[in-house]
Structures are given as C-alpha cells and as structure tokens.
Amino acid sequence: MRWRETCGIAVVIVLCAFASGAQAQTLYGLGRPATAAEIAGWNIDVGRDGSNLPKGSGSVSRGREVFAQQCASCHGDKGEGGLGDRLVGGQGTIATPKPIRTVGSYWPYAPTLFDYIRRAMPQNAPQSLSDEEVYAVSAYILNLNGLVGADATLDAKSLAAVKMPNRDRFVGDARPDVKH
Amino acid sequence: MSSTSDADDKPAGTTRRRFLRAGAAAAGGTVLGAGASVAAATDNLPPNIPEWMKAAGEPTGGQLYGAPSPFEKGVVKNISKTLKQYISASSRTPLQELDGIITPNGLFYERHHGGVPTIDPAQHRLMLHGLVERPLIFTMDDLRRFPSESRVHFLECSGNPGYSKPYGKTASDLVGLVSCAEWTGVSLKLVLQEAGLKPDAKWIVAEGADAAALTRSIPIEKCLEDAMLVYSQNGERLRPQQGYPLRLFLPGFEGNMSVKWLRRLHVTAEPVYSREETSKYTDLLPDGTAREFSFYMEAKSIITRPSGGQRLGAPGFHEITGIAWSGHGKIARVELSVDEGKSWQSAQLQEPVLTRALTRFRLPWQWDGKPAVIQSRAIDETGYVQPTLAELLAVRGENYFYHNNAIWPWRIAADGEVTNALA
Numbered sequence: 001m002r003w004r005e006t007c008g009i010a011v012v013i014v015l016c017a018f019a020s021g022a023q024a025q026t027l028y029g030l031g032r033p034a035t036a037a038e039i040a041g042w043n044i045d046v047g048r049d050g051s052n053l054p055k056g057s058g059s060v061s062r063g064r065e066v067f068a069q070q071c072a073s074c075h076g077d078k079g080e081g082g083l084g085d086r087l088v089g090g091q092g093t094i095a096t097p098k099p100i101r102t103v104g105s106y107w108p109y110a111p112t113l114f115d116y117i118r119r120a121m122p123q124n125a126p127q128s129l130s131d132e133e134v135y136a137v138s139a140y141i142l143n144l145n146g147l148v149g150a151d152a153t154l155d156a157k158s159l160a161a162v163k164m165p166n167r168d169r170f171v172g173d174a175r176p177d178v179k180h
Numbered sequence: 181m182s183s184t185s186d187a188d189d190k191p192a193g194t195t196r197r198r199f200l201r202a203g204a205a206a207a208g209g210t211v212l213g214a215g216a217s218v219a220a221a222t223d224n225l226p227p228n229i230p231e232w233m234k235a236a237g238e239p240t241g242g243q244l245y246g247a248p249s250p251f252e253k254g255v256v257k258n259i260s261k262t263l264k265q266y267i268s269a270s271s272r273t274p275l276q277e278l279d280g281i282i283t284p285n286g287l288f289y290e291r292h293h294g295g296v297p298t299i300d301p302a303q304h305r306l307m308l309h310g311l312v313e314r315p316l317i318f319t320m321d322d323l324r325r326f327p328s329e330s331r332v333h334f335l336e337c338s339g340n341p342g343y344s345k346p347y348g349k350t351a352s353d354l355v356g357l358v359s360c361a362e363w364t365g366v367s368l369k370l371v372l373q374e375a376g377l378k379p380d381a382k383w384i385v386a387e388g389a390d391a392a393a394l395t396r397s398i399p400i401e402k403c404l405e406d407a408m409l410v411y412s413q414n415g416e417r418l419r420p421q422q423g424y425p426l427r428l429f430l431p432g433f434e435g436n437m438s439v440k441w442l443r444r445l446h447v448t449a450e451p452v453y454s455r456e457e458t459s460k461y462t463d464l465l466p467d468g469t470a471r472e473f474s475f476y477m478e479a480k481s482i483i484t485r486p487s488g489g490q491r492l493g494a495p496g497f498h499e500i501t502g503i504a505w506s507g508h509g510k511i512a513r514v515e516l517s518v519d520e521g522k523s524w525q526s527a528q529l530q531e532p533v534l535t536r537a538l539t540r541f542r543l544p545w546q547w548d549g550k551p552a553v554i555q556s557r558a559i560d561e562t563g564y565v566q567p568t569l570a571e572l573l574a575v576r577g578e579n580y581f582y583h584n585n586a587i588w589p590w591r592i593a594a595d596g597e598v599t600n601a602l603a
Binding site for chain 2: 027028030031032033034038039042043044045046047048083094095097099101103106107108109112115116119120123126127169170171172173174175176177178180
C-alpha cells in the first residue's frame with residue numbers, strides 16, 4: 001500500500017513536471033473504468049431539454065390503458081389523487097391562498113415526467129414499465145391536464161417541446177429574507 | 181427518561197418523580213409490572229436494600245448488540261399513526277428525551293421516498309460518470325481504501341415543520357426531523373480528483389439505489405467544499421434507514437440532498453431538474469413564484485426541556501436546555517427569554533461548538549410558579565438571527581412549506597404544564 005501510494009505520488013509529480021494532459025495516473029489508483037455499456041444501463045437521467053430521452057413513443061390512448069392498470073389505484077382514475085399525489089388540475093391556483101400543485105399546474109418541464117415515472121413509478125414496481133409505456137403514460141397525464149391533444153403521440157422530440165404553464169415561475173433562493 | 185435532577189428528599193422531587201413515572205407508563209406501556217404495588221416500589225427505597233442488589237444480574241453477553249433499559253422503552257422515534265402510506269414518509273427524533281448533541285443511531289430521524297432497501301454491500305457499486313476524464317466504478321472496498329475522515333454534523337429535513345396549523349405539541353412533533361451524528365467516510369473531492377473533473381463540470385447529479393432512485397443535483401462548489409461519501413455513523417456502519425452501505429452527506433444542506441443508498445454520481449453542466457427539485461423541495465411564495473435550489477438550512481434553535489408535553493413539578497430551580505444549529509457554520513450565540521420575549525439573555529453553550537453541528541445550550545432558571553413563556557433564538561457566525569414565525573410568514577406566506585426556522589415559544593401554565601405557545 002505504502003509502496004503503491006509512493007509510486008502513485010511519484011507518477012503524479014512526474015506528470016506534473018511534464019505538464020502532460022494525457023491519461024494521467026491517478027493518485028490512489030482506486031476504482032475501475034466504467035464502460036460505455038455500463039453507463040448506458042444506469043444513466044437514466046433526463047434533462048429538462050429532453051436530453052437522454054430514449055427512442056420510442058407512446059400515445060394518449062395507450063397511456064389511458066397503462067394508467068388504468070398501473071397508476072389509477074393510487075392516483076385515481078383521472079389523476080385526481082388518492083394514496084398518491086394529485087396529478088391533474090390546479091392551473092390558475094398557484095398564486096392563490098389555496099394552491100393545488102399538480103403536474104399541469106406546477107411542474108416546469110415535461111421531460112421530468114418521463115424521468116420520474118421511469119425511475120420511480122409505479123411505487124410497487126419501479127423501472128418495470130417499458131419506455132413506450134412511460135411515453136404513453138406521460139402523454140396521458142399531459143392530456144388530462146389539457147397540455148396535449150387526445151390524439152397525441154409523444155416521443156423524445158415532441159415531449160421536450162411541450163411547454164408547461166408554470167415553467168417561468170421559478171426563481172432563485174433569495175434568503176436570508178428576514179433581516180434584523 | 182427525563183432528568184430527575186431535583187433532590188429526591190424534597191416533596192417537590194417526589195411529586196415530579198411520580199409524574200415522570202406516570203408519564204413513562206402512559207408513553208411506553210406499563211413500565212412497572214402490572215403486579216407491582218406502590219408498597220413494593222417503596223421496598224427498594226432507603227433505608228431498605230433494593231432487590232437488584234440481592235441477586236446476581238443478567239449474565240454478560242446476554243445482548244450481543246445492546247439495547248436501552250426496558251425502563252426507556254418509551255423513548256422511540258415519533259411517527260404519525262394516520263399517514264396514508266408509509267413508503268414515502270418520515271419518522272422523528274424524540275428530541276425532548278435526549279441529552280448532548282449526538283443522536284443515537286436508532287433514534288435518528290428518517291425520511292424515505294421509496295421505502296428502505298436491503299442492500300448487499302458486496303453487490304453495491306458507485307458509478308461516477310459524465311463530465312470527467314475517467315468514468316469510474318467503485319466497490320465499497322475501494323471507497324473504504326481512500327483516506328477517511330470523521331466529522332460531526334447535523335442533518336435536517338427541509339420541511340421541519342411546515343408553516344400552517346396545526347402545529348405540533350412536542351419538540352419532536354415540531355422539529356424532530358433534525359438529528360446529529362459523527363459521520364465517517366471519504367471526502368467527495370478526493371473521489372472526484374480520482375476521475376478528473378472536466379472544465380465545464382458545474383453540477384453533480386446524485387442518485388440513490390432505492391425504489392425511488394431519488395435524484396438531486398448538487399452544485400460543484402459544495403462537492404469540492406465539504407461533501408462526503410459516508411459509510412459509517414457514530415462509529416458503526418450506516419443503518420439501512422440512513423443509506424447503508426453508502427450515502428452522500430452535504431453539511432448544512434437540506435437533508436433530501438444527502439442522497440442515501442448512493443449508487444451514481446453524474447457530473448453535468450446544469451442541474452437535471454429532477455422531480456425532487458422542481459415539483460417538490462421548491463418554496464412557493466404568495467405571488468405564485470417559487471424558489472428553487474434553496475439548499476441551506478438557516479440558523480435555528482428549540483428548547484427541549486422544559487418543552488411541550490412535559491410538566492414542571494414545582495416552582496424552584498429548573499435548567500432550561502435545548503439545541504441550536506446553522507447550515508451556514510457555527511452557532512455564535514443562543515439567547516433565551518423567559519418573559520414572553522420582553523428581555524433576552526445569553527445561554528451557556530456546551531463545548532465543543534462545531535460547524536454545521538447541533539450545539540447544546542443551557543440556562544439556569546428559577547421558576548416562580550407563575551405562567552411564563554420561554555423561547556430561544558440562535559445567532560450564527562454570519563450574524564444571522566433566527567426569526568419569529570410572524571416574520572417568516574410575512575415574507576413567505578403559509579404555502580412556502582420548507583425551511584421554516586422560526587423561534588418556537590413554549591407556554592408554562594401555573595400548574596407547570598408546558599404547551600406550544602403558538603398552537
């Protein structure tokens with residue numbers, strides 16, 4: 001261990017001395033390279049612009065079926081909420097004393113819907129839906145909120161193009177907001 | 181259970197002890213055996229020899245992992261019995277029952293979003309990828325081979341408590357989603373250096389290996405300042421409820437960001453805008469705008485004794501004690517008022533006062549037996565003063581939900597009963 005550390009430090013010093021930007025020997029030599037396939041299998045992060053959304057698509061009508069089977073028992077037949085969060089309605093309430101925060105009224109980015117459903121829903125079997133089913137359920141929830149038409153089919157490009165009503169209502173952290 | 185520092189010989193002490201026993205029995209089931217009579221209980225008091233001195237006790241090794249005295253069975257986490265579901269839920273630390281600044285691991289608060297996974301550490305991996313020179317995968321053995329460090333820090337859920345009624349009855353009901361521990365692990369900065377950050381690396385998206393695959397974006401400045409990858413808590417491996425075998429730890433930031441069961445760190449140029457940092461954990465203002473990426477837990481304190489649900493047995497000496505903390509650094513001062521906020525005096529701070537850690541404060545007090553309102557306010561090393569609830573509500577409104585760090589006063593009635601003065 002000590003010999004290895006000493007070697008590692010020596011290598012770093014040598015590399016620094018030559019100002020080399022090439023694949024530097026690291027200080028501790030711990031961990032192993034992650035392959036592209038391993039990263040692709042685990043990286044399910046979808047950006048707000050839709051980056052890293054997978055191939056495939058899903059329709060509102062298919063989403064209605066999947067929702068009834070997989071989601072309605074917690075979120076209600078029409079996304080009105082129950083054991084799980086309310087998903088639908090509330091537009092126009094966010095600036096009132098009784099705000100109703102739903103996907104349609106509060107969520108700023110539509111691709112986040114895909115990201116969250118794929119990684120965490122349904123709660124009793126997360127990551128069990130196919131990408132097509134996730135697109136379809138996303139489309140159905142957006143349709144229930146009046147944000148896409150009943151005949152819509154969403155894919156990476158069209159999901160990212162959905163403009164959420166509350167998108168521009170998020171601001172930075174202005175604390176400390178009480179000063180003495 | 182609670183301190184019984186009052187002298188036993190005084191009638192006041194006896195009254196208090198009787199109350200405490202009754203309280204313990206009510207809270208934790210029958211502490212005294214059903215058949216134990218009052219007369220039998222006094223058999224163990226002076227001048228008699230107590231029964232537990234007349235026979236050998238339990239053999240050594242009867243508990244290979246120790247548990248508290250059966251007389252402390254009422255000191256447990258505090259969880260609502262009426263939640264809609266318990267998969268995404270929280271349980272609270274019984275702050276009013278604890279001393280010092282370290283929360284026992286079994287009483288550390290919990291907040292889960294997809295239940296508590298059971299993870300075999302031999303099969304757990306941490307993937308570090310994105311804007312790095314060398315994407316890497318670490319085993320737990322790899323991470324434990326890095327230089328280690330231990331630091332004491334608090335962890336607090338950002339919703340502790342909300343802004344609208346009903347307000348909690350006890351200190352735990354109110355602010356029991358804060359705890360403090362000694363954390364051991366490796367500096368995140370060291371692990372990032374191993375992979376080599378690219379120049380446009382500005383955020384790191386952390387993901388848990390739970391059923392929620394909980395995801396939060398962390399600014400790179402925090403990752404390089406004092407973030408840790410933690411595998412041990414208070415000297416032992418993390419409990420499953422705290423992220424076994426590995427969690428991220430971000431001192432002073434809202435608890436949700438210290439992602440448990442950490443399996444992936446994705447270095448990015450911008451936040452991922454996950455569900456947890458857009459639809460949740462954003463602070464809604466009365467005008468309909470919402471603050472996002474509001475990370476720090478601001479300075480806060482609570483008196484834990486005497487506090488709601490307790491009772492002062494008699495006038496006379498009582499120590500007022502509690503905890504203070506700030507996500508921005510050390511507690512500089514804690515001020516106490518025993519006259520409804522008319523005057524304030526500095527409390528004693530128990531050393532060591534550590535950055536982004538609970539700090540225990542104390543004030544000796546003579547209660548005159550008249551109704552009183554007691555409260556504490558923390559001032560941290562930045563000079564920030566803990567505000568009143570009214571001050572926060574004036575700026576934030578009742579729907580802000582997170583980051584409530586209000587002063588919380590307790591009302592003491594003439595009969596000694598302590599209740600929430602704002603409820």
